[in-house]
Amino acid sequence: MSRNLVIALPKGRIQEESMKIFEKIGFGCEEMFSGSRKLIFHLPQQPVTFTIVRAQDVPTYVHHGAADIGICGKDTLEESTCELYEPLDLGFGGCDVVVAEPEGFSRQHPGYNGTTIGTKMVNVAERFFANKGVDVEIIKLYGSIELAPLVKLAHRVVDIVETGETLRQNGLVVKETIFHSTCRVIVNRNSMKNRHRQIESVLEQMHQQL
Numbered sequence: 001m002s003r004n005l006v007i008a009l010p011k012g013r014i015q016e017e018s019m020k021i022f023e024k025i026g027f028g029c030e031e032m033f034s035g036s037r038k039l040i041f042h043l044p045q046q047p048v049t050f051t052i053v054r055a056q057d058v059p060t061y062v063h064h065g066a067a068d069i070g071i072c073g074k075d076t077l078e079e080s081t082c083e084l085y086e087p088l089d090l091g092f093g094g095c096d097v098v099v100a101e102p103e104g105f106s107r108q109h110p111g112y113n114g115t116t117i118g119t120k121m122v123n124v125a126e127r128f129f130a131n132k133g134v135d136v137e138i139i140k141l142y143g144s145i146e147l148a149p150l151v152k153l154a155h156r157v158v159d160i161v162e163t164g165e166t167l168r169q170n171g172l173v174v175k176e177t178i179f180h181s182t183c184r185v186i187v188n189r190n191s192m193k194n195r196h197r198q199i200e201s202v203l204e205q206m207h208q209q210l
């Protein structure tokens with residue numbers, strides 16, 4: 001008998017919605033909803049295993065075949081260098097990836113050339129500015145991105161905006177939107193071939209819930 005279908009669920013703000021969509025297609029797991037600290041859950045009635053993975057690591061687990069299927073934001077996929085299938089847009093987890101700056105900054109410095117950019121999303125930022133043919137210095141950060149321009153670590157940031165509250169409370173404004181992001185289902189390339197019927201059926205059922 002083949003091994004269980006392994007599904008990588010993202011920890012954090014998109015975890016609950018991700019679990020809910022699987023619950024709706026009959027892959028509910030009470031223990032997983034109960035605040036357990038376990039990172040792996042085998043469904044009792046089905047050949048399905050869930051793993052709990054940091055959102056940014058989901059593409060890596062799926063790319064290497066440690067999971068057959070995963071859920072993560074389009075922003076995470078754009079940042080990742082993994083080769084994956086991305087068959088379904090789930091619609092939730094909506095946010096924009098933007099260039100933001102202190103209010104009024106562009107009146108004095110309208111261009112990007114010679115400026116510094118603070119961001120978690122180094123690959124996205126590099127591609128975006130390279131496509132514009134401008135020369136910027138990118139500074140890799142891991143969080144509190146909006147702080148960077150306030151303390152003169154960087155002129156601007158590339159970051160996620162959902163409600164806009166973090167920008168507002170820190171006196172920043174959007175200069176440009178790079179793209180809109182929503183959560184996607186991703187599938188390992190070999191799994192898509194070797195477990196085609198099973199994965200197609202899961203995708204079809206998920207699609208029906210949207």
Ligand SMILES: Nc1ncnc2c1ncn2[C@@H]1O[C@H](COP(=O)(O)OP(=O)(O)OP(=O)(O)O)[C@@H](O)[C@H]1O
Pocket residue numbers: 010011012013014054055056072073074075076093094095160161162163181182183
């Ligand atoms: N306000 C938001 N901030 C960050 N991500 C958001 C927001 N709203 C929706 N998202 C989506 O949720 C996904 C997961 O975000 P989450 O903060 O849980 O994980 P993460 O980006 O890996 O952060 P962390 O470094 O805290 O683990 C993002 O990749 C993005 O697609």
Ligand SMILES: O=P(O)(O)OC[C@H]1O[C@H](OP(=O)(O)OP(=O)(O)O)[C@H](O)[C@@H]1O
Pocket residue numbers: 142143144145146159160161162163164165166167
């Ligand atoms: O538009 P909003 O609704 O305010 O959401 C956007 C903020 O949320 C995220 O930060 P997060 O909470 O993940 O903090 P961190 O970057 O410090 O990890 C993101 O990096 C923005 O700072």
